[in-house]
Amino acid sequence: MTNCFRHNYDNLQSKSCIINRIYDENNKYEDLKHFTKLSWDIYSNRLGDESNDFYRAGKNEFDLNNNEIIRKVLEMDIPKKISLSVTSDKSLHYTFRFNDFVLFIETYLSLEFENETYIEFFKDKELILEGHFDIEDGLGSIFETYKKRGGKTVEFIPSLLDACGAE
Amino acid sequence: MLVEQNETYPQRLISSRNKILAVSEQVCSDCKMIYRSEIGLYTIGQEIDPEVVNLERFCGLSVNSLLCKVHPLSSDCSEDDVKYIIDGDNKKELIKLFQTDEQIPEIEEIEYLFNENLKVIGFKKGAIEAIDGNYPFTKNGSQQSEDDPYKFKIEVKYEPNPTNVFHFEVTLYGNHPKGNVKLGEFHKLKGRTSDKKYLKSIISKIKNRIINNEFLFQI
Numbered sequence: 048m049t050n051c052f053r054h055n056y057d058n059l060q061s062k063s064c065i066i067n068r069i070y071d072e073n074n075k076y077e078d079l080k081h082f083t084k085l086s087w088d089i090y091s092n093r094l095g096d097e098s099n100d101f102y103r104a105g106k107n108e109f110d111l112n113n114n115e116i117i118r119k120v121l122e123m124d125i126p127k128k129i130s131l132s133v134t135s136d137k138s139l140h141y142t143f144r145f146n147d148f149v150l151f152i153e154t155y156l157s158l159e160f161e162n163e164t165y166i167e168f169f170k171d172k173e174l175i176l177e178g179h180f181d182i183e184d185g186l187g188s189i190f191e192t193y194k195k196r197g198g199k200t201v202e203f204i205p206s207l208l209d210a211c212g213a214e
Numbered sequence: 215m216l217v218e219q220n221e222t223y224p225q226r227l228i229s230s231r232n233k234i235l236a237v238s239e240q241v242c243s244d245c246k247m248i249y250r251s252e253i254g255l256y257t258i259g260q261e262i263d264p265e266v267v268n269l270e271r272f273c274g275l276s277v278n279s280l281l282c283k284v285h286p287l288s289s290d291c292s293e294d295d296v297k298y299i300i301d302g303d304n305k306k307e308l309i310k311l312f313q314t315d316e317q318i319p320e321i322e323e324i325e326y327l328f329n330e331n332l333k334v335i336g337f338k339k340g341a342i343e344a345i346d347g348n349y350p351f352t353k354n355g356s357q358q359s360e361d362d363p364y365k366f367k368i369e370v371k372y373e374p375n376p377t378n379v380f381h382f383e384v385t386l387y388g389n390h391p392k393g394n395v396k397l398g399e400f401h402k403l404k405g406r407t408s409d410k411k412y413l414k415s416i417i418s419k420i421k422n423r424i425i426n427n428e429f430l431f432q433i
Contacts, residue, residue, distance in 0.1 A: 053244040060314050086258060093265065130259030136269040136417065140423055142261045153264075165351050167229045169426055178355025181417075188355055 075125055079117045086131035087113075093135045094156075101137050104156045109141055112182045116141065116152065119186040122200055123148075123193050147171050148198065150189060154182075168194050223298070223324040229312040229379040235289075237379055238372055239283040243340025245387040247277040247370055247382060248433055250296040255432045262430050264421040266335055269413055272420065273405035274386040277370065280336065281431075284426040291380055293433050295332055300328045300377055312374045320377050326377075332433035338371050339427045342384065349388065350415040364390040366416045367400065388412060 087109050094101040120126060120143050128144040135153070143150040147170050154164045166185045167178035176192045178185070194200055257263045278295045281288040300308050302325030307317075348363035368386045373383045387400040390412055395401045403413060424430055 082259070089258060090265070102344070117381060122352070124353050128259055128261060130257045130261035130263075132257050132263050132265055134265045134268050136414070138264075138414075138418075140264045140421065142259070144261070149426050153418050153421070155418075163414070165415065167419065167422045172426065176355055177351060179351035180355065201418075 052084055076117060076121055079121070079201070080114060082129065083109075083113050083131045084119065087133065090133035093133050094137060099158055104158060104162070105133060105137070105139060106160060108154055108156060108162055112154075115182065116186065119190060120150070123190065123198055124201075145198075148193065148196075152185070168192055181187075222321050223377065225321060225324050227295065227298070227378055227380065228318065228321065229374045229376050230318055231315050232374075233379050234312065234374050236287055237279070237281075237374070240281055240287055241279055241339070241372065242282060242285075243338070243343065245282050245285070245339050246280040246336045247339050247342070247384075248280050248293065248296055248336040248432075249275060249277045250329075250336050251335050252332065252335075254333060255335055255430060259383060262425045262428065264425065266430065267417070267421045267424055269417045270405035272384060272417060273386050273403055273413075277382045277384060278378065279339075279380045279382055294328075295378075295380060297329050297332050298378075298433055301325045301327050308377045309375045312376050312379075317376045324377055333351075335430055336433045337424075337430050339382075341427070342424075343368055343370055345420055345423045345429075347416075347419050347423075349419065350412055351418075364388055364412070365400075366403075366419075368420070386416065388416065 058208050064126045064154075064206055070209040087106075091102060091105060091109075093104045096102060118172055124145045126143040126145055128142070131141045134140060137157075138153050138188060141150075141152040143152075149169045151167045152164065153166075154162050157181075163180055164180050166176065166178055166189065167182055175196055176188060177187070180188065190200070251266055253263065253265060255262060255266060257319070278291070280291045280293065280295075287395055301309075302318075303304060305325075306321065346365065346367045349366055350364075352363075366386060367387045369387065371383050371385045372381075374381050386403040388403050389398050389400045391397060392401055392409075403416070405413070
């Protein structure tokens with residue numbers, strides 16, 4: 048009887064922990080979305096005004112990939128620092144700093160060809176991944192490299208909390 | 215605010231053969247190099263803003279040395295030296311490379327402006343010159359073949375001009391094939407004219423090294 052109670056109690060505790068964690072991560076996801084949008088709003092004028100072709104290309108790139116980048120980063124860990132800059136080189140440049148890892152994602156905009164994304168990933172100052180990727184493959188490679196190099200990952204599904212609430 | 219000055223231009227910044235020799239003997243890898251910027255160093259995320267290392271700016275970036283305190287000429291350097299902007303009809307002559315003492319200008323003839331609102335960014339000469347690497351980025355992070363990747367390096371070159379004895383220039387070199395340059399030989403890269411395909415990779419790597427190691431600081 049006691050064991051059964053204990054089991055149910057532990058089970059409930061563990062569920063509660065999971066829900067709290069999902070809740071925290073959903074909050075973090077919204078925070079980072081908000082923060083990167085704010086960064087875009089501040090720095091995007093370096094591409095020109097809103098009628099400029101590069102501005103529009105940058106906005107498309109941001110709208111298309113920003114949420115996915117944040118989602119994948121949060122699957123790895125909650126970054127200690129995050130920075131998004133838009134440069135007059137016509138690029139969107141992300142910096143994510145974790146405990147031992149630092150990740151850089153820079154996408155150069157092009158009006159004639161596909162945008163080019165360069166990734167560099169460091170652990171304790173050692174370069175552990177670099178290359179020219181499309182975003183989806185690049186995020187996949189970062190995630191795999193992170194796991195291989197001892198990074199702890201979490202399954203992060205932004206809509207999970209809503210699903211829990213609906214039950 | 216850009217202020218036209220009534221005072222004469224600082225004599226301590228004027229070049230001569232002797233002073234150039236002294237600066238070149240004294241400058242070391244621990245000396246700070248400074249440059250002016252209209253924007254702050256950090257983003258709202260409190261990381262170095264890669265905009266301060268942008269592609270066109272970084273190739274041939276003009277910097278001034280702020281010599282270490284141990285060097286006798288350090289008292290002739292000031293953090294404000296990069297806020298002087300040479301002006302007037304003879305500007306071209308006053309900012310071209312100094313070669314002979316015949317170029318020593320009459321101090322009263324130097325017209326200049328002083329912009330006190332500019333921000334000043336600095337780095338250690340040795341830290342920036344230690345940045346090197348391969349380019350371009352390989353597709354999907356595949357291993358580079360031994361023959362394939364080209365190498366880049368950075369030199370902070372002493373380039374004094376008649377009105378600025380402490381003037382240096384950040385010079386970027388790469389060894390990808392170009393015109394008559396021999397295979398593997400390093401040649402100077404220029405922000406506006408060099409092959410953008412290569413420059414983007416190089417500048418991206420330089421930005422990341424600088425941010426990762428926090429090589430820049432606000433003066």
